Amino acid sequence: MDTHKGILLCGEIEKGTLAPITMELLGIGRVLADKTGQELSILLMGSDIGGLGEEALAYGADKVYVAENPLLEHYHSDACTMVAADLCRKALPSILLLGNTDAGRDLAPRLAARLQAGLATDAVELDIDPDTGILVVTRPVFGGNALASVMVRKVRPQIATVRPKTVKPAEKDASRQGQVIRMVAEVDSSTLKVQVVERVEEKVEGVRLEDAEVVVSGGRGIGSSQSYEMIWELARLLDGAVGATRPACEEGWISMLHQVGQTGKMVSPKLYIAVALSGAMQHIAGCSGSKCIVAINQDPEANIFKVAHYGVVGDYKEILPAFMGKLKELLAK
């Protein structure tokens, strides 16, 4: 086990720049590396990485492995597993961190299996156990009702995927020095078993309610279809879908397909924002699976406050603009 040293990150590239998750991995990686006094390295895979290796150094990496191959332009499960496993076998990191993203979710368990390592997914907190020097990963389980702390004692590397936007991203320091190592990323296309046929970017008018991670719903209190535009705006801002109560649908402010509830759609997003709706049982029936419910209503006695996690009492027409303003600011960071 002592053969394994250092922290390796699996960075991600998005549209020719380092993806936000990469900065976050570098941020937490740096913290852990400093705690254990180990080296922090990062693997970047792509077709044309250019100066991103140097940029990663500026964000805190000590060493950057660059794997360039046309086949790596987009994440490809078989190819990336091969390249990353190869590197791990050579570099023998003690800790391997990935993002809990489309790519990381797919890659991490495959690496864990190939390397006979241990993996904890969807970490929201990472720390080093002071006694053993082992990584302690805290992750929500049971739909967020509980938190589990996981340690990998007997095998290496200790792998974890980090939930986006939960750790502090690294700050850029152009003066930092380090080493960029260009790897020979030999990927033989004939060994790739799964072929990517196409990638489809979906720019839907609104997200499908059933799949949405964020749902913003309005009720009778919205008052008109013009005012309902505000609900749409908030939903767009959060990449979410728009829902409604039955009266809002019946008033014709929005199509019936958006009705949430006992006789409408059942949704279970991470965040459900209920605006100017009273929280009738028949409506709650459709959104009670949400991890977090936020209520905005001018009536402090409204039932929605009995089921919501966060609430603001007041006129939505005053609340939403301020809320959206602050959100834009926070999301831009």
Next chain:
Amino acid sequence: MHIIVCVKQIPDPEIPSAKFKIDPATKKVVPPAGVPPVISVFDERAVEAACQLKDKNGAKITVISMGQGKVADVVKHALSMGADDGITLQDSAFENLDSYGTAYVLSKAIQKIGEYDLVLCGRQAADWDSGQVGSILAEMLGIPVVTIARNIQAADGGLRVERVLKDGYEVVQAPMPCLVTVSNEVGLPRLPTGMGIITATRKKIPAWTAQDIEIDPAQVAPEGAHTEIVKLSVPIRDVQCEIVTGKDAGEAAVELAVRLRAANII
């Protein structure tokens, strides 16, 4: 086509937060009285996906589940939806396995079943939410894996699978045999038909033990675990609604945004 679907029995994930209890010592959920365990939600979708393939192309579906106690219930449920055969894997040695151990046991069972074209898993178990078993299982079986599928079609002697991505989807062509993990986008699980329920009640569900599938005891021994859960806790969260205030509505709104951000919700 022979499809094997791995399903897991879990405590009802919709237990109200206020009623959610754990036993920190055994690291287990203590479900409230009268709330029975259920089939993991994504696994039920995996059964649905298998049934869709069966409807279209004809297939034999075998369902396996590793677990304790009334684990046969979830297999029965899958049978009533339209699966053809079911097997449970029950042995005291299978208790409290980590993802690696779970995948190992499943791989041994699948090897015993023998011929297959497709293995389906849920994208993650709706209790521990790890999302590991499918991929590890595929590596152990030495077959390709496609994760988080929203649509699976038989095409050109293989499978055409749509993978869910953050801002769209990806279409891949995979050879068979392979393993696919299924996401909820495949569609609502069908309600068992009358015939389905009757056939399921009549069906014998064999229970395989460690011996039956030639498990290497070292691989499932607690010392062999790759990952270890050292602590399970319920975060102290006020289930009461947190009313956010400010000197005016606008300020309260800003404060709300800040708090949601701090709680990692947005």
Next chain:
Amino acid sequence: MSPVSATYWGLSGYVIFWVLFAVAFGLFVRRLFFLFRLMRQGKDENRFDNIGQRIRMMVVEVVPQWCNLKTVTRKDLAGLGHALMFWGFSFFLVSYIIFIGLAGGFGLAHVIEGTAFEKVFLTILDVAGVAVTIAILWAAFRRYIIRPERLEPSAEAAIILCTVFALMVLNVCVVGFNYALLDVQSSWPPIGAALAAWLTSAGVSQGALDAGYKISWWLHYVLIIGFMVYIPYSKHLHILTSPANVFFRSLGPKMAPQPINFEEAETFGVSQINEFTWKDLLDLYSCAECGRCHVNCPAQLSGKVLSPRETILSLKEHLLETGVAKPEAGADASAESSAKQMIGDVVTEDAIWDCTTCGACQEICPVGVEHVRKMIDLRRNLVLMQSRMPETVQLMLRNMQTKGHPWAGVQSMRLRGDWTGGLDLKILGEGGNDHADTLLWVGCTGALVDRNVQVTTSLVTVLDAAGVEFGVLGGEEACCGDPARRVGYEIQFQTIAEQNIEVFKSYGIKRIITACPHCYNALKNEYPKFGADFEVVHYTRLVADLIGKGTLNPAGGWDSAVTYHDPCYLGRYNEEYAAPRQILQAIPGANIREMERSQSTSLCCGGGGGHMWMEEKTGRKINEIRIEDVTSTGAETVVTSCPYCLQMLEEGIERKQLKSSLRAMDLIELVEKAIN
């Protein structure tokens, strides 16, 4: 001298008479035989039990026309017209046998002619003819001029009305010409004699009178036998079939579907016409198209697709079509040869799901058609064989399966046993309570939905005040299975019923008080088929009796105008109209105003038959219409005794923005307030 004894173109009148009769009767019998064979394609069902009761029922309903008279209202007197026509025509039927059959065909005219019997009978006929004529003119006026909603101005109806009218006219003509010809001096029968007198005074020649007599006699005869042939081809088939249909009417619990035997059945529900039972098919023959079901159906009233009458008629047409296509081939072959899919083409899925199972159609039907179970049989096929149902119904059934109750989402707030918190109750299975004679069964809605939990709490308070001893099941209580049964998921209903019966037995329960009429109906009427043997009582009956005995004294009163909304499953399904009204009458100050649609003609709240979990996508909302019924009484409180009705009424009030002037309450809440 009967015209039959004359000779026409060298042919004996008798030969003409009997040849015509043979042809007509042959056609008549052939048609009936065909219809009978079609009907026999239906599945078996035993409707031959309790013959005595059945005969009595038929005699009481049909002969005095109670079946029609009971539907008479101030607005709709048609039942009276039908009764007039029925009685009048009955005399004519007898007269045809005597005067045409015996006197004419068998040449016995001389035996009757000139007798007092003849005079008296012809006089009665004269009067009956007037009655029938009036009824006909009125019917024609109604159908073609007033055009009530329930009647279609069909050609068939016109043919019938004209034929009957012609028969009446010809009957008078025959008598008039005959008397004039024979120069009979009589003032009886009045109209016939008057015609004879007029003919004589007009100086019509003997020859013309003879010709007039013969022509009107033969025309009359041809029309009668023609009518006989026409009957089984028209909606007037009901003349022949409806008495039988009343005879074979279900004697069991009202509107109850047949249990499916899952051990034996290979298909479930009905997707082909021959999967109905023979009684269902006899229903189709019996429909007189009167449309009473149509105008009383909440789906129709609110502009949905479903019309019970159209459903029955389309099914009848489909039955005749599939049968005619290949009468020789087996049942399956004939059904296959029809390109039409019964579900979809004949009855649409929308129509099938529109039914709230309220039973208004069946209750009002004069000929005993059983609509509701047909709708459930169709749903059974959709759900159990094809997995086709509205998505929200599927989610409801999934909830029943995984959580044991139909209410999605409540679980985020409460568990089934939570309502018992803070109440001093004997909870079976807890604290050593392992037995109770009487069980209070609260039902899913009363245990889980906030508003309805309040009602449950009131019920407990009232029962405690009356010193009623009972146990509850708390968290162990399960769904009664009614929502599953009504949407056609019979297998789940049966499993649940069997489990519940086991639980009741394990606690030695003898009597069950229910809060919800749906539970009441299931437990009382539908569980016995699965081995239950318990006394089941709805709280309204129990409380009415307690008030009657003086155990409860609602002296506190209630100071406002109230109206009572009859829940379908308590009223029509179980005919409990009295108890709730007795309770209301016992509450001083409760000024009761009945709605026009009440008791057996009460309008559904819109929530039955699984509709609590379906969206009304077309037309108006049923609960809004019901709230309009309420407001037209001027009541300030609408009282009901069903958790679904309460929810629907409250929502209707909210929808009509009447919250400030109208409130909905459960009857037991009123009682609770009044006894304190």
